[in-house]
Structures are given as C-alpha cells and as structure tokens.
Amino acid sequence: MSTPAEPVTAVTPALLKGWQVNREAADKSDRGNVLVVGGARRSPGAAMLTGRAALRVGAGRLTLAVTDSVAVAVAVAVPESGCAPLPEDDGVISGSRAGKAIGADLETSDVVVVGPGLDDADSTAELLRSIAPLMKEDASVVLDAYALGVLPGLPEVYEGWAGRLVLTPNKKEAARLLDLDPGTDLDVEQAALDIAAKYQAVVAAQGFITAPDGRRWEVPAGNSGLGTSGSGDVLAGAIAGFLARKASPEQAACWGTYLHSTAGDRLAAAQGPLSFLAGELLDAMPRVMAELTV
Numbered sequence: 001m002s003t004p005a006e007p008v009t010a011v012t013p014a015l016l017k018g019w020q021v022n023r024e025a026a027d028k029s030d031r032g033n034v035l036v037v038g039g040a041r042r043s044p045g046a047a048m049l050t051g052r053a054a055l056r057v058g059a060g061r062l063t064l065a066v067t068d069s070v071a072v073a074v075a076v077a078v079p080e081s082g083c084a085p086l087p088e089d090d091g092v093i094s095g096s097r098a099g100k101a102i103g104a105d106l107e108t109s110d111v112v113v114v115g116p117g118l119d120d121a122d123s124t125a126e127l128l129r130s131i132a133p134l135m136k137e138d139a140s141v142v143l144d145a146y147a148l149g150v151l152p153g154l155p156e157v158y159e160g161w162a163g164r165l166v167l168t169p170n171k172k173e174a175a176r177l178l179d180l181d182p183g184t185d186l187d188v189e190q191a192a193l194d195i196a197a198k199y200q201a202v203v204a205a206q207g208f209i210t211a212p213d214g215r216r217w218e219v220p221a222g223n224s225g226l227g228t229s230g231s232g233d234v235l236a237g238a239i240a241g242f243l244a245r246k247a248s249p250e251q252a253a254c255w256g257t258y259l260h261s262t263a264g265d266r267l268a269a270a271q272g273p274l275s276f277l278a279g280e281l282l283d284a285m286p287r288v289m290a291e292l293t294v
Helices: 013-017 044-056 068-077 095-101 103-108 121-134 155-161 171-177 188-199 231-244 249-271 278-293
Strands: 008-010 033-037 061-067 082-086 111-114 140-143 165-167 202-205 208-210 216-218
Touching: 013 249, 013 278, 033 044, 033 103, 033 231, 044 061, 044 068, 044 111, 044 231, 044 278, 061 068, 068 082, 082 095, 095 103, 095 121, 103 121, 111 121, 111 231, 121 155, 140 231, 165 188, 165 249, 171 188, 188 202, 188 208, 188 216, 202 249, 208 249, 231 249, 231 278, 249 278
Parallel strands: 008 216, 033 061, 033 111, 061 082, 111 140, 140 165, 165 202
Antiparallel strands: 202 208, 208 216
C-alpha cells in the first residue's frame, strides 16, 4: 500500500532562515563530530568529498575511515581531518573487521556517514553489521551509494536507526530500496514516500525531501550537471554537516539539498551545465549559505 502524501512545501530562503541551527557555536566541539566510513582503494576521493562537504557547512570535527593502503595519502590530502585506517582484502574494506578497528571513533561520533567510495556489496553489508552496535545510541546516520544497495537485506540494522536515519538514493538505488528491479521506471515522489515509511528514514531524492510521517519538501533548484561523479558524495556530506550542528534529519536534508542544488545552478550559469566538477560545489556552497545566515 502506498504511503499517503502531505502537501509539498517549497524550500525557500525564508524557510531555511527560520531553521537556523547552532549558528553561534564558537568551539568545534559544539558543532559535532562526523565520521565518514568509505573510501576503498580505488575510490578514496568519494570519502574525501563527503568529509570536506561536512566541514564546509560547519561540522566541527571530521574523521575519515578509509582502507589502510590509502589512509596516509588521504590524511595528507585532507589535513583538516583525522584518518582511521580500515583493514582490507586486496583494496576492499574487510567489513567484518571494520567495527573493531574504528570502535573508539564510533563511540564519539555524532554523525556517521557510510557508503562513499565503497565498491563491494558483501563487504558493505558486513561493514554495516559490524559498526551498528558500536555507535552512540543517539548518533545520526547517513547512507549513500553501496550502503543503500544492501540495506533491504539488513532489517536488524536499519530498524535500530529509525528516526535518525537519512537516505540519499538515486533512481536505481531507490528501486533497490523497494526491492524492485533497478531498471524500474519509478515515480520518484511516491518512491521517496514509500522508502521513508519502510525504513523510518528521511529520504533526499532528486530534490524531494520526505519524512516518515509523509511530510514533504521540494527544492526548486538543480540541473543536469549535478549528475556528475562525486556530486552525491558532496550532498551526503552537506547533510551530515547540518546533522552535526544539531539540525533535525528533515531540516538537515532540506538545508543540504538546497545548498547543493543552488550551488550547482550557479556553477552551471558560470561554466556551462555540464562543465563543473563535484569538487567545485565545495567552494560554491559556502557562498550560498552565507546569504542565508547573515
């Protein structure tokens, strides 16, 4: 049965200004700890984009948990973060051993992002199982990429995250979350409603933000250029950064999606709709945020 929908609320500057979160926090400890778990050997840049996006929107502390073979390089490339090496098997994170390796980080993180740069389904499922029991009971969770693909088979994991989980699926990932063929021609709005209800999570999908109780928001921005490598990693990081600043899951998803989409529009206007890189969103988003927080 489809989930009943509430009327859609437009995400506007006025709405966001009414949602100011932890604006005057002077110390980094007041702006939350974000842990990004991802970065297999072939794709450490995804975790780096996610982590840097979280810092760009105001998170206080960042730790990147990536495969051991790339950890030193990542630590040098992102000097603003801590870096936790994860055990690996031929470049793939050893999911079953990951929890023990970053147990101390999980105990102190306010937000945990899982998925950016992961590249093996079985390993990712084991990773989620191994870290879930070690997180703080009130930690927010953001899942992206491979972590979304394996979630349907892990009810023992996602049921424990009800009310503090944010999912950022593309159309194929949305189909998988609903146990449908990835090629299914989905109605994204209805799919987001059904996913939110099934997983008791806030869903950010193609400009639509949906809460488990049927409330919905839409960001009236965004363009095809955002469908580029790394763009989704930036979105997940932006949402995580606002969660670290104590925004509610739906507010964090609206803030992050608005900044991501509006920054993309400005880059498209300046450089062409298909010519900007995901990393350039990291410089464009703070300018958009400054206009909303002055």
